[in-house]
Amino acid sequence: MTVTYPFASLPENLxxxxxxxxxxxxxxxxxxxxxxxxxxxxxxxLGSEQAVRDALRPVLAGRLEExxxxxxxxxxxxxxxxxxxxELPARTIxxxxxxxxxxxxxxTSGETGERPGTPDVADDEPGTRxxxxxxxxxxxxxxxxxxxxxxxxxxxxxxxxxxLEPADREWRAAAAVLVxxxxxxxxxxxxxxxxxxxxxxxxxxxxSLHTGGDVVTPRWRARRRREPRFVVLVDGSRSMGAYARPxxxxxxxxxxxxxxxETFTFSTELRRVTHDARRAAAGERRPLQLRYAWGGGTxxxxxxDEFLRRAGERVLxxxxxxxxxxxxxxxxxxxxxxxxxxxxxxxxAAVMWLNPLAATAGYEPTxxxxxxxxxxxxxxxxxxxxxxxxxxxxxxxxR
Amino acid sequence: MIDRDAxxxxxxxxxxxxxDQFATALQLMVALAKPLLLEGPAGVGKTESAKVLAxxxxxxxxxxxxxxxxxxxxxxxxWNYPRQxxxxxxxxGAGGSIKExxxxxxxxxxxxxxPLLEAIMQDEAPVLLIDEVDRADEAFEAFLLEVLAEWQxxxxxxxxxxxxxxxxxxxxxxRTRELSDALRRRCLFxxxxxxxxxxxxxxxxxxxxxxxxxxxxxxxxxxxxLRGLPLQKAPGVAEALDWARALVSLHRDHLDRTTxxxxxxxxxxxxxDQLLLESQPDALGxxxxxxxxxxxxxxxxxxxxxxxxxxxxxx
Numbered sequence: 061m062t063v064t065y066p067f068a069s070l071p072e073n074l075x076x077x078x079x080x081x082x083x084x085x086x087x088x089x090x091x092x093x094x095x096x097x098x099x100x101x102x103x104x105x106l107g108s109e110q111a112v113r114d115a116l117r118p119v120l121a122g123r124l125e126e127x128x129x130x131x132x133x134x135x136x137x138x139x140x141x142x143x144x145x146x147e148l149p150a151r152t153i154x155x156x157x158x159x160x161x162x163x164x165x166x167x168t169s170g171e172t173g174e175r176p177g178t179p180d181v182a183d184d185e186p187g188t189r190x191x192x193x194x195x196x197x198x199x200x201x202x203x204x205x206x207x208x209x210x211x212x213x214x215x216x217x218x219x220x221x222x223x224l225e226p227a228d229r230e231w232r233a234a235a236a237v238l239v240x241x242x243x244x245x246x247x248x249x250x251x252x253x254x255x256x257x258x259x260x261x262x263x264x265x266x267x268s269l270h271t272g273g274d275v276v277t278p279r280w281r282a283r284r285r286r287e288p289r290f291v292v293l294v295d296g297s298r299s300m301g302a303y304a305r306p307x308x309x310x311x312x313x314x315x316x317x318x319x320x321x322e323t324f325t326f327s328t329e330l331r332r333v334t335h336d337a338r339r340a341a342a343g344e345r346r347p348l349q350l351r352y353a354w355g356g357g358t359x360x361x362x363x364x365d366e367f368l369r370r371a372g373e374r375v376l377x378x379x380x381x382x383x384x385x386x387x388x389x390x391x392x393x394x395x396x397x398x399x400x401x402x403x404x405x406x407x408x409a410a411v412m413w414l415n416p417l418a419a420t421a422g423y424e425p426t427x428x429x430x431x432x433x434x435x436x437x438x439x440x441x442x443x444x445x446x447x448x449x450x451x452x453x454x455x456x457x458x459r
Numbered sequence: 460m461i462d463r464d465a466x467x468x469x470x471x472x473x474x475x476x477x478x479d480q481f482a483t484a485l486q487l488m489v490a491l492a493k494p495l496l497l498e499g500p501a502g503v504g505k506t507e508s509a510k511v512l513a514x515x516x517x518x519x520x521x522x523x524x525x526x527x528x529x530x531x532x533x534x535x536x537x538w539n540y541p542r543q544x545x546x547x548x549x550x551x552g553a554g555g556s557i558k559e560x561x562x563x564x565x566x567x568x569x570x571x572x573x574p575l576l577e578a579i580m581q582d583e584a585p586v587l588l589i590d591e592v593d594r595a596d597e598a599f600e601a602f603l604l605e606v607l608a609e610w611q612x613x614x615x616x617x618x619x620x621x622x623x624x625x626x627x628x629x630x631x632x633x634r635t636r637e638l639s640d641a642l643r644r645r646c647l648f649x650x651x652x653x654x655x656x657x658x659x660x661x662x663x664x665x666x667x668x669x670x671x672x673x674x675x676x677x678x679x680x681x682x683x684x685l686r687g688l689p690l691q692k693a694p695g696v697a698e699a700l701d702w703a704r705a706l707v708s709l710h711r712d713h714l715d716r717t718t719x720x721x722x723x724x725x726x727x728x729x730x731x732d733q734l735l736l737e738s739q740p741d742a743l744g745x746x747x748x749x750x751x752x753x754x755x756x757x758x759x760x761x762x763x764x765x766x767x768x769x770x771x772x773x774x
Contacts, residue, residue: 088640096491103490104463104483114483119491122643124498124634124650249528249598261540262532269561378597406637 070106074098077137081120085129086399089120109138221296221354222305223347224333224340227313230446235313238453242288242381242409249283256280286379288409290314290321292337293367295386296354297327303416306444307385310414313449314383315341322375326363327356332371359392360429364400376407381458385414390429398432405436409458418442461489461516469515474665475508476658484649485512494607494628496592496643499651502695505631508651509588512629519585521626523574525595531602535612537571565616575606576620584624592642593632600642607645654696656683662696667703677714678703680746681726688742690732701725713748 078094081087097119104115113134121127227235250258263279292311296304311323315337323337324330325348336346348354364384368376376382382404390397405411413433417423419442425434434440439456443449463482470477477485485508488495497505513520523534543564550560572580578587592600606612610622630646632638654662659679663670678699686693694702702725711718727733736742 088644090644093644096493099491100487103487110479111483114480115487117480118484118487118495118647118649122640122646122648127648127650249530249596262538265538265540265543269557 070101071098074101077116077134078120080137081130081133085126085133087120087126088122093120112138221348221350222308223345224308224312224336225345226340226343227309227316231309231313231449232316234446234449234453235310235317237450238456239288239290239314239317241453241456242458243285250281251284253280253282253284256282258282287320288318289375289377289380290318290383291371291375291380291408292321292323292383293364293385294323294325295327295358295360295384296325296350297356297358297386297389299358299387299389300385300416303387303444304385306416306448307383307414310383310385310443310449311337312340322371324367324371325350325354326358326360326367327354328359328362330363330366330370357391358386358389358429360386360388360390360433361392361394361397361400364404365396368400368403372403372407376404378409380408381456382408382411383414384411384433385416386429387415387417388413388425388427388430388433390427390432392429394428394432397429401433401436405438410438410456411436412452412456413437413440414443414452415440416442416444419444419448462486466515470508470511471665473511473514474662475504475511476654476662476665477508478658481508481649481651484647488629488647489516489627491647492625492627494630494646496630496632496638496646496648497651498632498634498648500653500693500695501633502697503651503653504696505651506588506590509586509590509629509631512627513586516586516627518583518627519581520588521574521578521581521585522588522590524590525592525599527594527596529595529599531599533573534575534599534602535573535606536576536614537573538565539569539571543569561616567617570614570617576612578626579606579610579612579620579622581626582623585626587626587628589628589630591633592630593634593636593638597639600639604641604645653682653686653693656680659683659696659699663699663703666700667707669707670703671712674706674712674714675703677746677748678706681714681719681743684743684746685726685736688735688739690727690735691729692727692732694726698726698728714746715748719743719747 074097075094078087078089078097082089097116100115100119101112104111106112113131116134117127117130121130250256252260252263258281260279260281264275264277267277267279268275292307292314294304294307294311311321311333314321315323315334319338319341321337322332322334324332324334327350331350333348333350336348340346401411413430415423415425415430418425418440425431425440430440438458439452441448441452441455443452463479463486466485467477467479467482470482484495487493497508499505509522510520546564546569547560550563555563570576574587578585589603592603595603607628610625611619613619630642653659656679659682660675663675663678664672667675682694682699702722705722705725706714706718709718709722723733723736727736
């Protein structure tokens with residue numbers, strides 16, 4: 061067996077290998093890990109291929125899934141064996157690597173089919189709208205982007221965007237039940253509290269020092285309730301058109317009950333409509349201006365991935381329940397969908413998938429997107445009316 | 460510095476068989492002074508490996524068992540309040556300024572050291588086992604990050620205590636909850652799988668010298684089969700060892716269906732799993748010494764008490 065390394069020296073090869081793991085397999089490897097990997101090699105020695113493998117794996121792979129992928133990546137890089145079934149496509153462009161010219165090209169190609177004078181929503185973050193398109197277009201060909209765009213007509217869909225309306229009483233009541241159900245889980249941690257169940261010896265003693273050791277004010281500790289947080293992702297693709305109102309109502313109702321709720325809509329693009337939902341919750345009727353985040357095809361994976369990158373760290377957490385309202389009819393990248401769903405499930409209390417079709421008798425989640433997402437979803441149900449949401453609230457099991 | 464072969468040998472001396480991969484991971488953990496995060500199915504020896512490592516390195520093992528609601532104080536230190544209170548009462552009227560009295564009450568003799576502080580205050584680097592870290596909540600994990608990075612603890616009344624020697628840290632997790640990326644990044648990671656057939660035979664021999672070669676083989680083979688079944692709780696190495704010990708204490712030198720039935724409780728600990736195995740009598744057919752079908756009623760009639768040797772004690 062002849063072994064050919066891409067570079068002449070070990071450090072370069074090691075750096076290149078780490079770069080491969082990072083880009084193609086999404087390992088989280090920083091300079092620190094790279095340094096540790098180099099040290100690990102000096103400790104374990106370069107005696108055999110197996111020794112190198114065994115030394116690098118504990119350092120570079122951080123979880124079981126990564127450890128499983130590691131060996132294949134190692135084969136591919138060191139031994140030049142082709143990775144026949146890549147776990148993940150090497151597609152995602154990290155933010156900041158997008159080249160400006162391509163960006164503008166995509167923008168213009170998109171805007172040709174669009175009603176002139178459609179205003180941009182103000183809270184749109186710079187550079188975000190290009191990200192999603194690039195990934196669909198495989199990063200290299202702006203033509204492909206045009207193709208994705210031209211497969212539907214934005215003109216046609218614009219009128220179909222429903223307004224965000226204030227939620228009526230029934231929706232609000234159902235949403236309140238959902239929030240309560242999630243909140244019901246107490247934190248196990250004891251915290252100082254004015255009126256608590258447990259005597260706080262430490263703080264009592266501390267405060268008694270001021271009174272010469274006489275306990276004047278007893279201090280208490282209590283368990284605090286965890287305040288839940290909700291993220292609603294509403295699929296606005298054309299296939300969802302007839303069912304899109306209930307999820308928006310849920311979003312507004314949840315925002316009314318729990319003001320931290322974040323709302324996004326997506327179709328081939330993701331858009332944050334949290335502010336609109338808040339205004340609607342305050343009793344205002346909000347027309348939505350969504351452009352590509354409504355009425356097109358669906359690339360759930362790309363949009364979820366964008367959500368994770370844009371808002372993931374800020375919004376997700378152990379107390380966050382993610383609600384995805386979609387029929388799961390997906391035309392996008394399957395690997396990306398699976399990975400995004402996995403990340404989403406890992407970083408949240410539960411992922412709830414509201415599929416309007418699930419209300420139909422005899423429904424089976426056979427749509428490709430649905431099948432991929434199923435293992436990561438805590439609850440798959442329909443909630444097309446307040447009663448449905450109530451049922452969902454009682455069925456949801458949070459981690 | 461301890462090298463891979465030395466680790467393997469010393470572990471073997473303590474009856475613990477480690478694979479090359481695991482030995483390398485342990486070696487790196489000692490050499491890089493980074494915590495080692497162990498994950499794997501229940502009963503593969505995650506906790507045990509920390510104990511053996513402490514013995515192999517000739518240091519103390521300090522164990523912090525995590526549970527939901529575990530907070531920083533329970534893990535770090537606590538003041539001995541009743542004793543403090545007593546001292547205050549006893550020295551009442553003895554005079555002295557408030558400052559003096561405070562210094563007295565918050566002295567080291569009133570400090571109850573919990574595992575983390577204990578580990579930090581050792582003169583020789585101990586092995587610190589943080590067991591089942593996935594059971595603690597995220598706030599504790601964040602706190603742990605700080606301790607594992609800095610190896611110093613600030614007790615407001617005493618000041619900052621810095622570790623004299625960085626402890627060797629082993630964290631174990633059963634994956635009941637996803638650990639944060641931040642924690643994972645600070646650790647080396649090793650997944651302990653179920654042992655292979657050969658490894659398991661070696662483990663059985665190393666731990667139970669009385670076990671016959673034939674029986675060890677049978678037990679290991681059965682384990683391989685059982686782990687392939689869709690059980691709720693697949694038996695780990697711990698179960699295999701229990702089973703082997705049970706068979707040895709019953710003076711069995713072969714594994715037949717009757718023996719299996721009598722000792723099944725050592726291996727399958729969930730009723731549903733036992734029923735599943737009963738519903739699939741052929742699953743272990745190839746492994747057992749007699750492929751004889753069961754008598755109607757489930758239990759074979761000619762109970763073999765091991766060729767005239769001691770029977771099971773009855774009361």
